[in-house]
Amino acid sequence: MLLSGKPHADALRRGRFSEPTRIYLLTSVLLGREALFKDLTLGRLLVAELREAHELGLVHSLAWVVMPDHLxxxxxxERTPLNELMRRVKGRSARQINQRLSRSGALWQHGFHDRALRQEEDVRAVARYVIANPIRAGLVRRVADYPLWDAVWL
Known part of the structure; x- marks a missing residue:
């Protein structure tokens, strides 16, 4: 039993199970839901970090969309646990964005949401759901009109 008296509560806060080769949908939100990524230059700084994580072999990036206030x-x-991956991407992007804005301090909300896909799930359907976020949010009528997304199937 954990010291908090709440079964599993502390364990959930401490970390996640990161399974190499497993597919995950990750979501992270900017502090205060600040819509910084309306500025494409700032959004592209985050995209550069996503691409670097892919190029370094930390993950195989399947699809992503950078919304105005979240990812x-x-x-x-691949070889990096989820918490280390997200700490790297959020930390490096925060430094780059803060430097560009001549400011300091936290950029991202603490933590992130992850969902491991089940083997029977249609990965392409999940990818379509991810990249259609700007349409559902009313930002564009067609995915092609939104500049901050990508998927490996294109």
């Missing part, structure tokens, strides 16, 4: 990222995990 959805569909990845196949």
């Amino acid at each position: 959805h990222w569909l990845v196949q995990l």
